[in-house]
Amino acid sequence: MAVGDYAFLIPLLPALAFVLTFFLGKKLPNGGAIIPIIAIATSFVISLLITLGLLRNPEQVINQSVSWFAMLNLGILVDPLAAVMLTMVTFVSLLIHIYSTGYMSHDRAQYRYFAETALFTASMLSLIISDNILQLFISWELVGLCSYLLIGFWYQKPAAASAAKKAFLTTRIGDVMFLAGIVVLFADLFRLYNGAIPDGVFILKFDQIFAQIPQLTAMSTPVLGFQVNHLTLITLLFFGGAVGKSGQFPLHVWLPDAMEGPTTVSALIHAATMVTAGVYLVARTFPMFIAAPDSLMAVAYLGAFTAIFAATMGIVMNDLKRVLAYSTISQLGYMMLGLGVGAAIGAEAVGISMFHLINHAFFKALLFLCAGSVIHAVGTHDMRQLGGVAKVMPITAATMIIAALALAGIGIPGTSIGFSGFISKDAIIEAAYLFGENGGGWFPYVLSIAAALLTSIYIFRLIFMTFFGKPRTAYGGHEAHASMTIPLSILAVLALVFGALTVERFNGFVSETFVNNFVHMDIHALAELGGYHLAAHAGEEPLLILWMPVIVGVAGLLIAYLVYGMRVVNMDKLVSRNNPVYKLLYNRYYQNxxxxxxxxxxxxxxxxxxxxxxxxxxxxxxxxxxxxxxxxxxxxxxxxxxxxxxxxxxxxxxxxxxxxxxxxxxxxxx
Structure with a gap:
C-alpha cells in the first residue's frame, strides 16, 4: 500500500492517544505522556512522507471519500496546502509535547493535560485534512472546545476560568458567522441543482464548490437598495469565522487572556493550532475569495490594521507572555494581509501567506517555550523583575535571541541570507507594495512597514529587559532540563535556516494547490469574475522597497538597545499613567x-x-x-x-x- 493510504491515521492516532491517556495516563509515568508523543510522532512521519511524495508530483493529491448521509460525505484531502500544514502541526506539536514532560512534571493533572493536548492536535489535523466545508466546521468546533479546556486547565484560578469562557464565547461570534456562510452556500448550491442532487455528488466538497464558483458569482439579492453578491456574502461570513479563530480585530480580545493557561498551551495555540485555523480556512477557500468582488480587499485591509493595532500594544506590555500574545495577533494580521494581496498577485498569495505561517510557527513556538523556561526557572513572567537572565540561562537566551531576530525579519534583501521571518514577512510586505501600485490602495503597505518597526522594538525590548543588564530582583534561576532545551535548539535551527532553505520551492509548491487532479482552477479567470486585475510585473520592485522592511527592523533593534539596553532615555516620564498615549496603550485601548x-x-x-x-x-x-x-x-x-x-x-x-x-x-x- 502507498503511504497515502494511511493518511486517515494522521488525525486518528492522536485521537486514540487522547482516549488512552485520559483513562490510563494517571497510572503511567509523566501522566502517560509517552502515548501522545508516540502517536503524534507517527502522524508526523506519515505527514512528512506524503509531503515528500507531493513534492515529487504535486498533481497527485490524496482524496479519500465515503458517503455520510444523503448529499454529504466524510473525506480526506491532502494536497500541497494541507501537506505542509500537516507536517508543521505534527512536528511543532511533537516538540511541545516533549518539552511538556519537563515543564508539567510537577503538575498533579498531567494525564488530563496530555489527553487534552492530544485531542487538540487531533482536532486541528482533522480540520486540515477535511475535503468538505462541513467536516472542516465540525473539526473547527472541536478545536474551539479544546482551547476552552486548555486555557482553563488551571480552573481553580478565577482568571483562568474567566479567560477560558472569554475565549469560548468570543470565538463563537465568528463561528456563528462561519456556520451562516455554510448555510447560505448550501442553499445556493441546492438551488443550482434544482433540488435534484445526482448520486455520488457531495455538494459541500471543495471540488464541487469550486466548480460552481461562476454560477455563485452570478447570484445576487437586493438588500436595502443594494445588490449583494452571494459569493461575496458567503466569503465574508467565512472570513468572520477566521476573524474569531485567528484573532483579527475586533475579535482578537480573547487571545491575550489565553495566557492564563500553561505556557506550553500558549505555544500550541499560538504556533501550531487554533489561531492558524482561520488563515488556513481563507487559504483553502481562496478560489472563492478571489472570485468574490471586494472580499480580498476586506481581508487585506483588516489584516494590515490588525498587524499595526496589536503591535502598538505589544510595546508597553510588561508580561513576557502578553508581549508574545500581541505579537501573535500582529503576525496573524500579516498572514491575512498576505492572502488579501492576492487581489494583485493571484494564487501566489496563498504561498507567501502559508510560508509565513510555517516560519511563524517555528519561531513563535520557540519564543513561547523560551518564555516558559524562564518562568519555570525564575517563578515570574514580569520583565520588570528580571534582567541578566542570560547569565544563568545561556541556552534559553541564545535560542530566544534567534527567535527574536526571526520575528524582527533581519536579513539581506535580494538574497536568501536571513532569518526565517525575514524571508517570509518581507515577501508579504513587497506584495503589499504591488497591491498598492496595482490600485488596491497604499494603506496596507504603510501599516505593514509601521508594524515591522514596532515589532522589532517590542521584541528587542523584551530581550534587553529580560536577558541583559543587572538582575532587578533576587530571582535565582537555572538552565532548563534537557527535555526542554533540546526542543528549543531544534526550533532555533529551523528559525535560523528553514526559510532560506525552502523559499525557492515552497511558494511554487503551495501555489500549485489549485492546479492538480483534485481541482484545476484558472485563477486569472476567477480574478476577472471578482473584478481584480493581477499585476504583471511582480519582482521588479524598487531597491528601497526591498530594503525598507530590513531598515525599519534594524532601526527598531537600535531604538530598543538605546532605550532598554544603554538606557540613554529616561523612560520614567514616558512610562507614566499621566502620559495619555501610554495610558491608552497600556489599557489596551479600553477594549475590556x-x-x-x-x-x-x-x-x-x-x-x-x-x-x-x-x-x-x-x-x-x-x-x-x-x-x-x-x-x-x-x-x-x-x-x-x-x-x-x-x-x-x-x-x-x-x-x-x-x-x-x-x-x-x-x-x-x-
Missing amino acids: AILTNFLSIKVVYEGLAFAGRAVDRGFDWTVDWIGNISLDTGDALRHFQTGVVQNYAMIVITGVSLLVILIAVVREVL
Whole structure:
C-alpha cells in the first residue's frame, strides 16, 4: 500500500492517544505522556512522507471519500496546502509535547493535560485534512472546545476560568458567522441543482464548490437598495469565522487572556493550532475569495490594521507572555494581509501567506517555550523583575535571541541570507507594495512597514529587559532540563535556516494547490469574475522597497538597545499613567471596558435582563388577567346554581323553546 493510504491515521492516532491517556495516563509515568508523543510522532512521519511524495508530483493529491448521509460525505484531502500544514502541526506539536514532560512534571493533572493536548492536535489535523466545508466546521468546533479546556486547565484560578469562557464565547461570534456562510452556500448550491442532487455528488466538497464558483458569482439579492453578491456574502461570513479563530480585530480580545493557561498551551495555540485555523480556512477557500468582488480587499485591509493595532500594544506590555500574545495577533494580521494581496498577485498569495505561517510557527513556538523556561526557572513572567537572565540561562537566551531576530525579519534583501521571518514577512510586505501600485490602495503597505518597526522594538525590548543588564530582583534561576532545551535548539535551527532553505520551492509548491487532479482552477479567470486585475510585473520592485522592511527592523533593534539596553532615555516620564498615549496603550485601548463591561454587560447582559423582566411581567399580567376573568365568570354563573329543581326545569324548557323557534326561522329563510 502507498503511504497515502494511511493518511486517515494522521488525525486518528492522536485521537486514540487522547482516549488512552485520559483513562490510563494517571497510572503511567509523566501522566502517560509517552502515548501522545508516540502517536503524534507517527502522524508526523506519515505527514512528512506524503509531503515528500507531493513534492515529487504535486498533481497527485490524496482524496479519500465515503458517503455520510444523503448529499454529504466524510473525506480526506491532502494536497500541497494541507501537506505542509500537516507536517508543521505534527512536528511543532511533537516538540511541545516533549518539552511538556519537563515543564508539567510537577503538575498533579498531567494525564488530563496530555489527553487534552492530544485531542487538540487531533482536532486541528482533522480540520486540515477535511475535503468538505462541513467536516472542516465540525473539526473547527472541536478545536474551539479544546482551547476552552486548555486555557482553563488551571480552573481553580478565577482568571483562568474567566479567560477560558472569554475565549469560548468570543470565538463563537465568528463561528456563528462561519456556520451562516455554510448555510447560505448550501442553499445556493441546492438551488443550482434544482433540488435534484445526482448520486455520488457531495455538494459541500471543495471540488464541487469550486466548480460552481461562476454560477455563485452570478447570484445576487437586493438588500436595502443594494445588490449583494452571494459569493461575496458567503466569503465574508467565512472570513468572520477566521476573524474569531485567528484573532483579527475586533475579535482578537480573547487571545491575550489565553495566557492564563500553561505556557506550553500558549505555544500550541499560538504556533501550531487554533489561531492558524482561520488563515488556513481563507487559504483553502481562496478560489472563492478571489472570485468574490471586494472580499480580498476586506481581508487585506483588516489584516494590515490588525498587524499595526496589536503591535502598538505589544510595546508597553510588561508580561513576557502578553508581549508574545500581541505579537501573535500582529503576525496573524500579516498572514491575512498576505492572502488579501492576492487581489494583485493571484494564487501566489496563498504561498507567501502559508510560508509565513510555517516560519511563524517555528519561531513563535520557540519564543513561547523560551518564555516558559524562564518562568519555570525564575517563578515570574514580569520583565520588570528580571534582567541578566542570560547569565544563568545561556541556552534559553541564545535560542530566544534567534527567535527574536526571526520575528524582527533581519536579513539581506535580494538574497536568501536571513532569518526565517525575514524571508517570509518581507515577501508579504513587497506584495503589499504591488497591491498598492496595482490600485488596491497604499494603506496596507504603510501599516505593514509601521508594524515591522514596532515589532522589532517590542521584541528587542523584551530581550534587553529580560536577558541583559543587572538582575532587578533576587530571582535565582537555572538552565532548563534537557527535555526542554533540546526542543528549543531544534526550533532555533529551523528559525535560523528553514526559510532560506525552502523559499525557492515552497511558494511554487503551495501555489500549485489549485492546479492538480483534485481541482484545476484558472485563477486569472476567477480574478476577472471578482473584478481584480493581477499585476504583471511582480519582482521588479524598487531597491528601497526591498530594503525598507530590513531598515525599519534594524532601526527598531537600535531604538530598543538605546532605550532598554544603554538606557540613554529616561523612560520614567514616558512610562507614566499621566502620559495619555501610554495610558491608552497600556489599557489596551479600553477594549475590556468597551467590549466586556459596556457591550457584554451593559448592552447584552442588562439588555437581555430587561427584556426578560418585561416578558416575565407580560406573562404575569396575562396569567393574572385570565385568572380574574375566570373568577368573575365563575361568580356570575354561580347565581344560576340555586339548587331548586323547578328553576332548572324552567331554564331547560325555555332553552328548548328558543332552539325550536330559531330552527323554524332558519328554515323559513332558507
